[in-house]
Amino acid sequence: xxxxxxxxxxxxxxxxxxxxxxxxxxxxxxxxxxxxxxxxxxxxxxxxxxxxxxxxxxxxxxxxxxxxxxxxxxxxxxxxxxxxxxxxxxxxxxxxxxxxxxxxxxxxxxxxxxxxxxxxxxxxxxxxxxxxxxxxxxxxxxxxxxxxxxxxxxxxxxxxxxxxxxxxxxxxxxxxxxxxxxxxxxxxxxxxxxxxxxxxxxxxxxxxxxxxxxxxxxxxxxxxxxxxxxxxxxxxxxxxxxxxxxxxxxxxxxxxxxxxxxxxxxxxxxxxxxxxxxxxxxxxxxxxxxxxxxxxxxxxxxxxxxxxxxxxxxxxxxxxxxxxxxxxxxxxxxxxxxxxxxxxxxxxxxxxxxxxxxxxxxxxxxxxxxxxxxxxxxxxxxxxxxxxxxxxxxxxxxxxxxxxxxxxxxxxxxxxxxxxxx
Amino acid sequence: xxxxxxxxxxxxxxxxxxxxxxxxxxxxxxxxxxxxxxxxxxxxxxxxxxxxxxxxxxxxxxxxxxxxxxxxxxxxxxxxxxxxxxxxxxxxxxxxxxxxxxxxxxxxxxxxxxxxxxxxxxxxxxxxxxxxxxxxxxxxxxxxxxxxxxxxxxxxxxxxxxxxxxxxxxxxxxxxxxxxxxxxxxxxxxxxxxxxxxxxxxxxxxxxxxxxxxxxxxxxxxxxxxxxxxxxxxxxxxxxxxxxxxxxxxxxxxxxxxxxxxxxxxxxxxxxxxxxxxxxxxx
Numbered sequence: 001x002x003x004x005x006x007x008x009x010x011x012x013x014x015x016x017x018x019x020x021x022x023x024x025x026x027x028x029x030x031x032x033x034x035x036x037x038x039x040x041x042x043x044x045x046x047x048x049x050x051x052x053x054x055x056x057x058x059x060x061x062x063x064x065x066x067x068x069x070x071x072x073x074x075x076x077x078x079x080x081x082x083x084x085x086x087x088x089x090x091x092x093x094x095x096x097x098x099x100x101x102x103x104x105x106x107x108x109x110x111x112x113x114x115x116x117x118x119x120x121x122x123x124x125x126x127x128x129x130x131x132x133x134x135x136x137x138x139x140x141x142x143x144x145x146x147x148x149x150x151x152x153x154x155x156x157x158x159x160x161x162x163x164x165x166x167x168x169x170x171x172x173x174x175x176x177x178x179x180x181x182x183x184x185x186x187x188x189x190x191x192x193x194x195x196x197x198x199x200x201x202x203x204x205x206x207x208x209x210x211x212x213x214x215x216x217x218x219x220x221x222x223x224x225x226x227x228x229x230x231x232x233x234x235x236x237x238x239x240x241x242x243x244x245x246x247x248x249x250x251x252x253x254x255x256x257x258x259x260x261x262x263x264x265x266x267x268x269x270x271x272x273x274x275x276x277x278x279x280x281x282x283x284x285x286x287x288x289x290x291x292x293x294x295x296x297x298x299x300x301x302x303x304x305x306x307x308x309x310x311x312x313x314x315x316x317x318x319x320x321x322x323x324x325x326x327x328x329x330x331x332x333x334x335x336x337x338x339x340x341x342x343x344x345x346x347x348x349x350x351x352x353x354x355x356x357x358x359x360x361x362x363x364x365x366x367x368x369x370x371x372x373x374x375x376x377x378x379x380x381x382x383x384x385x386x387x388x389x390x391x392x393x394x395x396x397x398x399x400x401x402x403x404x405x406x407x408x409x410x411x412x413x414x415x416x417x418x419x420x421x422x
Numbered sequence: 423x424x425x426x427x428x429x430x431x432x433x434x435x436x437x438x439x440x441x442x443x444x445x446x447x448x449x450x451x452x453x454x455x456x457x458x459x460x461x462x463x464x465x466x467x468x469x470x471x472x473x474x475x476x477x478x479x480x481x482x483x484x485x486x487x488x489x490x491x492x493x494x495x496x497x498x499x500x501x502x503x504x505x506x507x508x509x510x511x512x513x514x515x516x517x518x519x520x521x522x523x524x525x526x527x528x529x530x531x532x533x534x535x536x537x538x539x540x541x542x543x544x545x546x547x548x549x550x551x552x553x554x555x556x557x558x559x560x561x562x563x564x565x566x567x568x569x570x571x572x573x574x575x576x577x578x579x580x581x582x583x584x585x586x587x588x589x590x591x592x593x594x595x596x597x598x599x600x601x602x603x604x605x606x607x608x609x610x611x612x613x614x615x616x617x618x619x620x621x622x623x624x625x626x627x628x629x630x631x632x633x634x635x636x637x638x639x640x641x642x643x644x645x646x647x648x649x650x651x652x653x654x655x656x657x658x659x660x661x662x663x664x665x666x667x668x669x670x671x672x673x674x675x676x677x678x679x680x681x682x683x684x685x686x687x688x689x690x691x692x693x694x695x696x697x698x699x700x701x702x703x704x705x
Binding site (some may be wrong): 059063091111278347 | 479481483500501560562563564565567573617646650651654655656662663666667668669670671672673676677705
């Protein structure tokens, strides 16, 4: 999930723009607009799905920037799919919007079946854009046998960055935003972002954050917005709603005030999360941050990060999100795609990819529902001094803001904090 | 200039020769310095790529990698770099094989002035270069889908259209300076049309053909957006892999390896083309 949502490359901006344009166009052309995605193949039972799936080749379009994720799909998920008679072919894209563009183009051209995209790793903005275009197949997730391991009341799985999921995508991973610190340098770790900001002012030059629109830096902005407003429920639903301007101006005031105390006096910011990690590894700063804390162990183990690296536990919790697998409404191999989405939920698969050595993605399953022996293995998974277990890490997790917020916040930071002070 | 008008009893011409020699030498060194500077300008960006390709760890702000290794090569291999390289080679060669003869024919017709409204046709042929590829691709994807053209066929067709302006432009220039007298002479001496084509015509335009073929190859070799959207993801080429890898932070060794793989074949081809055309002109 890490970067499925908010990859901020120019290509992505272009892609989103083009998708939006295509959506608008297709709305005019109209053959597309009435397909709000019902299970038009009308699978009544899983047996039918499994039977249809045999022999199909499923094209999974997924963001290809995560090398471990690519390796997991190729080496673990694909062989398991092959056992069920489904060939899984991964199409790496620089941007999830590319996959959506292809689907929307097909729908726009009136291609209602036999589409080239069978499955997409998606969440947030791209999911919402696809929903608006009627690009996703809906109402199929309850058929998946392994969905029995999910908690139907889990809010992270019911809404995807504020967009109701409504059976149009099946959960794959959970993610938790986390800050990490070097316990050798930080004797009394802060328990809230406000305390962290105070710590930064007391220790000039020892804290900074990646410059938004870096994915992690952008998440830090949203987390900070929660802090200055008093929590997710205090933030207006959209960036143009009443009270939004007040919330953001408080955020910019806080971050601008913090700026002189940052690394290099805030004259410059690390360009991305990797640059911040390098600063942390080189003991230039005492904090780093990530939306994938499971990777911290490996970085401590290989000596990149100090052994005294610890995840900062915040009293009010941190941002959490889930990412999903969605099937386009016109996918050529819907049955095969459903088999893969089901397999992706299997406790064995969720366990395998939760291992930081394999991928380090948190499971979406409710462990109480998982067979005991497997649940124990989840618990035993890499007991860590660095990262607390996921249930502790995700305690009081804040839901993500609506995807509408992401871009305006990044622009606002650039205009008010990055350039506003000089 | 003053030296030239100063009367000198002996050696006015001698000085002139000396001056000319000094100037020639200065010009020669100037040219050399220029060549070195331009070469450096082209090569320096590759230095970090070369270093990163063999860096297992290179933390900021170190000047050189702290741990050397081939991790990037192993990861790139695991991500499918070699099959992607093969696919890209095939795609580039296919585009080149179609766009080069097309460009040669169009260029010849245009150079001979046999095309009505030749200037307009030239402008139209060059148009694909002027339009942003992303916009064109979005539209053409829909067109190809409506026409029911299979993805890979549509992909090659669109890339050929993108390559034809380059091949036409080069071949038009080549045919503008082409002396048909050679062909006539050969015919007068009894050569058949096949013979004329193979032994006279093609050898004369070979350097231009090679340059055109090289540019057409590059169009197929380096394309991202057409391959992905019109090609419907059927062909996972090297640029697709590179784009996906480079869209994340922290993959630097893999990105460097993929970037090297994407650079080396065109450089080799360019060298071959240059050597070939030099030999031709020297003969």
